[in-house]
Structure formats: C-alpha cells, structure tokens
Amino acid sequence: MADLLDHNQAEPSDISSALDVEQLDLNLYRSRNLSMLFEARGVFGGQVISQALVAATRCVKPEFTVHSLHAYFLLSASASMPLLYYVDRVRDGRSYATRSVRAVQGGRNVFIMLCSFQIPEFWQPSRHWPMQQAPHPDECDSEVEHIRRMAAQPDQTEESRTRLLGYAKSREQSPLLVKYAGDRNDDGRRTFLYWMKTKTAKQHPAAFQKVRILPVAIGLSLTRQQCILAYISDTHLVSAAANTSRLKRMKSNSPSALGMSASLDHSVTFYKNDFDCGDWLLYQMTSPAAAQGRAFCSGFLYAQDGALVAVVNQEGLLRAKVPPPSEETLQAKAKM
Numbered sequence: 001m002a003d004l005l006d007h008n009q010a011e012p013s014d015i016s017s018a019l020d021v022e023q024l025d026l027n028l029y030r031s032r033n034l035s036m037l038f039e040a041r042g043v044f045g046g047q048v049i050s051q052a053l054v055a056a057t058r059c060v061k062p063e064f065t066v067h068s069l070h071a072y073f074l075l076s077a078s079a080s081m082p083l084l085y086y087v088d089r090v091r092d093g094r095s096y097a098t099r100s101v102r103a104v105q106g107g108r109n110v111f112i113m114l115c116s117f118q119i120p121e122f123w124q125p126s127r128h129w130p131m132q133q134a135p136h137p138d139e140c141d142s143e144v145e146h147i148r149r150m151a152a153q154p155d156q157t158e159e160s161r162t163r164l165l166g167y168a169k170s171r172e173q174s175p176l177l178v179k180y181a182g183d184r185n186d187d188g189r190r191t192f193l194y195w196m197k198t199k200t201a202k203q204h205p206a207a208f209q210k211v212r213i214l215p216v217a218i219g220l221s222l223t224r225q226q227c228i229l230a231y232i233s234d235t236h237l238v239s240a241a242a243n244t245s246r247l248k249r250m251k252s253n254s255p256s257a258l259g260m261s262a263s264l265d266h267s268v269t270f271y272k273n274d275f276d277c278g279d280w281l282l283y284q285m286t287s288p289a290a291a292q293g294r295a296f297c298s299g300f301l302y303a304q305d306g307a308l309v310a311v312v313n314q315e316g317l318l319r320a321k322v323p324p325p326s327e328e329t330l331q332a333k334a335k336m
Contacts, residue, residue: 015175015198015277019050019227021085029055029085034077038170039163042076045263046234048083052101052113053230055085057223060097064117065222068269069230071113073262077105095119120222120273128271128308129300132184137195137280137304140179144168175199176232181282183243192240194283196232226270228277229301229310233268238316240285241295247320262317264294272309280304293319 021029031051034043049071057066077083083103090098096118103111141149150156151164171178181193238261242248275281285299299312325333 013173013175013199015200015228015231018047018175018231019054021051021054023058024084027059027087027089029058029087031083031085034079034083036079038167041262043079043083044234045073045266046231048073048077048103048111049113049234049266049268050227050231051083052085052103052111053115053227055087056099056101056113056115057117057227059087059089059099060092060117062223063119064097065120065273066115066226066270067118068267069113069115070265070267071111072265073111075105075108075110076262077103077110081105083110090114122273126271131282131300131302131306131308132191132193132284134181134193134195134282134284137179137181140181140195143178143180144171146180147171176235178235189286189288190244192236192243192285194236194285195280196235196283197280198228198232198277200278222273225275225277229270229275229281230268232277232281232283233299233301233310233312234263234266234314236283237285237297237299237312237314238263238295238318240299241287241290241297241316241318244287245290245295245318245320247318261319264315264317267313269311270309271311272303272307275303275307275309281309290318293317 017033018035020032022032024030029051035047036042037044049069052071053066053069083105086102086104088100088102090100096116098114098116101111101113101115102109103113147164147168151161151168156164175198177197177199179195181195183190183192185191242261282302282304283299284302285297287295287297289296295316295318297314297316299314301309301312303309
C-alpha cells in the first residue's frame with residue numbers, strides 16, 4: 001500500500017480531499033489521503049477525526065446528523081499507508097442513533113471514536129454563553145503573515161528562522177485560513193482567539209433552508225459542514241495549553257522548554273444546524289488545568305453573528321523538556 005500515499009504528505013489545499021474516504025465494504029472505509037503537519041510525529045488528529053466521522057455518517061440514515069463525538073488517540077498514525085475505518089452500528093432508535101469507529105493501521109488500533117446522531121429538533125429552545133469580543137477578521141493578519149514577520153525579526157537565530165519559514169510554508173498548503181485575533185487574561189484565565197475558515201467557497205445559502213418537510217436535504221448539507229468542523233476543531237487547541245503554561249519549543253533543558261505535546265482525547269458537541277465553514281468562525285480556547293504531563297483544553301466555536309456552533313474539549317499530552325527525577329527521589333517520595 002505504500003504507493004498509495006507519499007510519506008510525510010503535506011496537507012491538501014482542498015478540504016474535500018482531506019476528508020475523502022473510500023468505501024470497501026458495508027461498514028468498512030479506507031482513507032484516500034493522509035497528511036502530517038510540520039514537525040509532527042504522526043497524521044494530523046483533526047483529519048483522522050473528520051474521516052472517521054465521514055465513515056460513521058455514511059452508516060446512518062440521512063435524516064440523522066451527529067450531535068456529539070468522543071475520541072481517543074491511541075497511537076501515532078503514519079502517512080505512508082492508509083487508515084482503515086471500521087464502523088460498528090451500535091444502536092438505532094427513533095430519534096437517536098449511535099456508531100463507533102475504529103481506525104486501524106498495520107493491524108493495530110490507532111484511534112477509536114464513539115458518536116451519537118439525532119434527528120434535529122430546531123423548534124426546541126436555544127441558549128448559550130455569548131461570544132467574546134474580538135477584532136473583525138479583516139483587521140487581523142493571517143497566521144502565515146504573522147509567522148513570516150516573526151522570522152524576519154533580526155534577533156532570530158538562523159535555526160529559528162528556518163523552522164518558522166518551514167512552518168509558514170506548511171500553513172500555506174493547509175485547506176484552512178487562520179487568523180490570530182489576540183488573547184485575553186481575565187483573573188488568570190487566559191483565552192486565545194482565532195478566526196478560522198476553509199479556503200474553498202462556502203455553500204449556497206439555499207442548502208441550509210430549514211424545511212420541515214425535507215429533513216433529508218437539511219441533513220446532507222449539515223453533515224458535510226460538521227465533518228469539516230471536526231477537522232477544524234483540532235487546530236491549535238493543544239497549543240493553548242502550552243501557551244498558558246508558558247512552554248516554548250527550545251533546545252535547552254529548562255522548566256520553560258516544551259518537550260512534547262500531543263492530543264490524547266477529543267470531544268465535539270454541536271449546537272447549530274445552519275453554519276458554513278466557508279464563513280469565518282471564531283475559535284476561543286482556554287486551558288483550565290495542567291498536571292502529571294497532561295493538560296485540559298476547552299474551546300467554543302462561534303459563527304460571525306455570535307451564534308454558538310460547537311463546544312470542544314480535549315486532553316493533551318504536555319511535557320516540559322526536563323529530566324525525570326532519579327530513582328532515589330521517586331522512592332523517597334513514595335515513602336512520604
């Protein structure tokens with residue numbers, strides 16, 4: 001299978017290519033494209049989540065749309081061979097349905113996800129916390145522009161400049177446009193704000209008409225946007241934990257040097273049935289806690305009009321580049 005994918009493949013510029021899976025059997029799908037972000041150890045987690053969700057949604061009736069997903073990353077996936085997605089039809093009810101998905105590579109489970117679907121009930125009451133104030137997307141520089149400006153600073157070392165330019169190039173190839181909208185610090189609770197959207201044009205507004213007698217049409221357009229948002233949801237979230245802990249990528253072994261970060265688990269809950277990822281979404285992220293080499297992150301995705309689209313929670317691996325304590329120190333602490 002090695003000829004199907006190039007090793008360490010960059011992100012495709014088209015979001016449809018990033019999400020595409022091939023059906024092999026009734027409940028079995030295979031990735032067509034896998035990508036690794038700059039200096040990443042494995043395939044981008046958002047792509048695995050979104051492809052698994054595409055597979056799961058193809059195994060439910062079209063009037064059902066996902067309302068929540070909960071996933072665990074078990075092993076780093078390689079971009080050199082496809083992922084196989086096995087869907088289990090756990091339950092089918094009148095209003096809700098449940099599916100589980102296993103992503104397998106080289107005979108090993110690398111990812112598992114449980115997702116729940118419902119027939120949308122848009123006539124029910126709706127409420128949510130308001131969106132935080134943020135500068136308009138037109139007032140924010142793109143992530144690529146921001147990184148290139150950092151690389152041009154005279155105090156950058158040649159090594160740092162090379163890494164920054166490499167990261168900027170990889171972000172240029174991404175199917176997403178990202179703009180940093182600043183951060184807030186309210187009583188020690190730091191929140192990071194990003195505007196995000198896909199580079200591809202948004203769908204025609206007619207695709208989101210709330211027609212009661214045509215729930216299937218609603219489901220088909222919404223399902224695609226939910227799968228795209230699943231891809232977006234893993235973008236920069238674990239970095240909120242590193243930034244809150246003031247950990248930076250350095251070579252030196254110090255408490256402020258970031259040694260390793262990765263996603264451990266990830267959940268998304270959807271609350272809006274008429275959104276388009278081709279429009280700007282404000283992703284506000286926070287990291288309430290970190291300990292034991294792990295950090296918890298929470299994110300809220302809002303449409304530009306302030307409507308809440310989805311809530312994201314993630315626990316990530318977060319290690320500072322410091323040596324572990326000696327065996328004697330560990331034994332002494334165990335006796336305390």
